[in-house]
Amino acid sequence: MTAKKGKTIEAVWSGTWVADRLGVSLEDGTGTGTGGPALEELLGLALRRNPKRAHLLVSRVLGKHVPQSPAAVYAAGYGLGERVRELLGDEEAASAVVLGYAETATGLGHCVADGLGSAPYLHSTRRPVHGVEAAGGFEEAHSHATSHLLLPEDPKLLAGSGPLVLVDDEFSTGNTVLNTIADLHARHPRGHYVVVALVDMRSPADRDRLVAFAEGLGARVDLIALASGTVSLPEGVLAKGQALVEQYEAAAASRGSAPDPAPQRPEGLNPGWTRVDLDWPAGIPDGGRHGFTPAHRAALEAALPDMAARLTAALGDRPTRVLVLGNEELMYAPLRLAQALEASGAASAPVEVRFSTTTRSPVLAVDDPGYAIRTRLVFPAHDAPADGPGDRYAYNVHSTAGAGFDAVVAVVDSAGDTAELRTGLLAALAPHTGRVLLAVIPSYVPDRQEPIMTEPQHGPLGEPLRGPAFSSYAAEDVGWLLQDLSDVELEAPTEEREEAIQAGGAHYAESLPVEFQPSPEYQQLYQSALTASAARMARAVGTVTETVLAERSPSPVLVSLARAGTPVGVLMRRWAQARHGLDLPHYAVSIVRGRGIDANALRWLAAHHDPADVVFVDGWTGKGAITRELREALGEFEGFNPEIVVLADPGSCVETYGTREDFLIPSACLNSTVSGLVSRTVLRSDLVGPADFHGAKFYRELAGADVSVAFVDTVSAHFEEVAEAVDAEVKELLAADRTPTWVGWRAVERISEEYGIHDVNLVKPGVGETTRVLLRRVPWKILAQRGAGADLDHVRLLAEQRGVPVEEVDGLPYTCVGLIHPRFTRGATGADGKAVAAK
Template identity: 55%
Template sequence: MTGWNGAWVAERLGIALRDADRPFGAGLRDLVGLAVRRNPRRAHLLVSAVLGKHVPTDPRLVHGAGLLLGRRIAGLPQPAADAAGAALRAALAAERNPPDGARPAARLRDMLREAPAAPMPALVIGYAETATALGHSVADALGGAVYLHSTRRPVPGVPPYGGFEEEHSHATSHLLLPADPALMETAGPVVLVDDELSTGTTALNTIRALHAAHPRDHYVLASLVDVRGPQDRARMAALADELGARIDAVALARGRVELPADVLRAGRELVAATACAPAPPRPCGRAHPLVRIDLAWPQDLPEGGRHGFLPEHRRHLEAELPAMAARLAETLPAAARRVLVLGFEELMYAPLRLAEALADLLPAAQVRYSTTTRSPVLAVDDPGYAIRTRLTFPAHDDPADGPGERYAYNVAPGGDRDRAFEAIVLVVDRAGDTPLLEKGLAARLRELAPVTMAVLPVRTPARRGDR
């Protein structure tokens, strides 16, 4: 079995992960690796093993982990929690060293995919871009939840319900753009979902903004890992007292990240020294083919939660997934055994569910899922480092904050040919299907493997004044 993919950073920067609560038996080192940010405000990046953002991951593990987080909110009896914990640990072990014929990720997903007998009403909000699919999955587990994720893509004529800032992010503006503002008054608690709780500042800012617009008596912070310190938890308790509301925090694991006092300086120096290393050679030879496919995505089905995603949308998607996965499978090379489904920044949930359905349909293939990102991270082709390779390409969706670089991590195999994908499915929405996509990301992917591209429609709310 391979070692921990945080060892490279831990040794060079003196970072240590210490466990606290392990409700499902998995600790921080099971759930995250480490990389180095290209960001002057934070030296390190916790790279999730179950998020499918930076690391191509079995989509059933990604969805299963999100379902498990949601079921923890809804309440999971201890025998079921014990069984889910065992399944989670087995799936994590298999992901590090996939055994032939074993399907522990599918077992985890299957035991959690049924909605609870009593669906829980809630307003679930996921944070863009990293937690958009995770938030969807949490909402799936609750059964009766309305889902909305924040976005960095403004829509002309649709005023934001609220905005907030994510201080450590490289791109801090977030918007909430519900198609109907009444969604924000959905019964039940507000559940705020992120991949990690590092300080909780973003979540507390969100609670303040939401409470000022529509006070509630219950908020939940849900994350894969919670590494807040005592002062951060005290700030959450103080805000609860100030608002007269209950604020809970749930996670798959809790602990702390121990950082040396000079970690920011050391991180900058490490980036500078490593960035001077010669870049790996790019593949040469003729580009692989690109095939466009019409998935027959229903026109009345939202492509994600940017403007709201309801329980009936979830049921509609579930009914359509098998046929769409079958259409995808028909375009793949018959001999392909390692297949990547690659999503696009905030568009994470639809590619995740397509990848999941494709993995179920093709049990002999190793289907993995990840997405592109705005986040600049150092790549080091070492087994003890979480971000082995990086593809760089221009933004291709006319972003409101202007042009810039975007990234796809761990898609190229680097020096380990066993990590090479034999087919890539690229899923974008219509706003991202531009000439820059063909010249940039699609061209980079075609250097690696045959590419199937599926473009999803974008459902945009009517202008408020047009109603």
């Protein structure tokens, strides 16, 4: 059949399989007067595991279960929008708002809004978004996932009096439409509703019920569909359908495979996937979850050719068959990308582009020409859904007959760009195609201060940087909520930095020290320290992780303070995975003494996770300055717990820790080479704007000296042997009084006065902080606890190399303390020729 402007819809099944086994049939409506396609040209039948409805109407033109020409998919919805505009007339159409249904009709509703012309668009969602108040909600009784939320950025979007156009892929009973209209009409009554669908499958009784409902409201309700008809369901079909599904799935299980066994991948094909940067324009939402205006649409239209060109370039030698695969509610953006790719191919070289999307709905796959769902891929959810983990599906992506796709472009929003995506969907796709590309569209972050009806002024926040493009950690180990400043010259000699900082002309976060390159002797000392303390570290990692799981959240979101906290966050994530099978999200953010935490990073976290689940992680406490800084910074943000968790808390500044002993954490011995090759974070006004994350550098050139992964591997190897001790220790800690005493802070104040420094920021207590002083600052002297042993070997070596005296003292709550004298002069030098403070 022809949908619009010569775009042919493929016939991919005969539709007889369900009819032959269950007696279910499609009966075309008569007298619709639409002049549209016959029902069997638009629909097929399949079976699904659903206690409410056994059958599934599978659309050929929706772009959900069946790969289809993107031009045909777009034309079906656009044509319906044109018919709505004809019905309303120009005056009413100018004040209309279009509402689509998640997940299936999100893209269709977009297309209807395009055909209507100047109407803003919103679709319902099953993804709660922190900070966005629902403007309505309703239930879809027969759906696999029922609850719908309406989350417009502009509360006035649904408050107008103009026509409301409701778009769904099919109308079966009309219950969903009635629930929606009832909810919205009670909030904001209006006089005209237009219901739009690809197919109208209601019974005569259901049609009469909608008419009576509209009369009761005192409102006009019009209905537009491409085709109409009914589904003939014999008695007992629900039970028979469920039994048939169980029979086929049991048969597949007895064969020891899923219904869709993966073929052997042809030799020579890349088993992985490639990320392609779309350069998605700032300010354009990824879809209609929070509203999509005509201005957004115009901006997207202008950007599509360039994004299609980027996809074409990434595909390389032009394949003959390409599938653009959207993701659940994310349908419109992938559809438009597929349409642009299809158009560019038609203008240059022949390429067959098809479009479909993944779904939540579990459908039986039967490799039979008479059945609508021939094959399926099953993979875990990868976007932290509100209804918890579960399986997701992609249908008809591959073919057992060998006529598959040469390349698949998977398009997701950034909320779904997770480790589960790579081990789930992307891994499932790889065996079935020559190439997999991943295109990530930034998840739109609503800003209540700017009404959605105006042109957007600011783009969405950036996405986490991940290895190997940024950092040497694996992509799933940590996402860095930073901007990459690797190409910016930020390093300054240590002496110049210290002079500028103490003179008040610079902040320590405005530049970077030259990265310390350890001598062979120091590298050997680090290795010895790691060997000696790995089990001790593993025990502390286990203790703090188990305490977090018991007291803070069973599914925490780990947010380490870059960069000292990041190796600890990676280790905590590994412990949770090894002991509990949990795959915890982990991000690294910047916090700067005196400047606070990166507010944009917090906004990103709040938009993608429940703030109550966020747990801030650091390596250790010194005097507690960052602990205080975090608490003060979070006062402006709702929902976050300001209590930091650390591996070691010698200063007694926090309640959740692995130990309160001041022992050597080997990662403190080095800089970037044990922290993913990432620098300290940078906050400078000429580099970091109001809408930017803080910055950092990735020292790719130091890869030969990198021990970041080896460090966490070495510690992780001891998890099993310390597990029993961890369990006992956690049991004691949970029953103990762990109220912070801040003994470290009092000691720092005493030392500051006793040594005439009078600035607590120049007193750096603990092994970790002392090591930092020796590596990054110009130290004056080191105070060491009398009798301290091997934990201070690296400190003594560094002090000797820097010409810094080590003074043994009594009464320290720490193993050692590093002092930076305020009367720093560049003229004074130590034994190694480096500058020291003059007293």
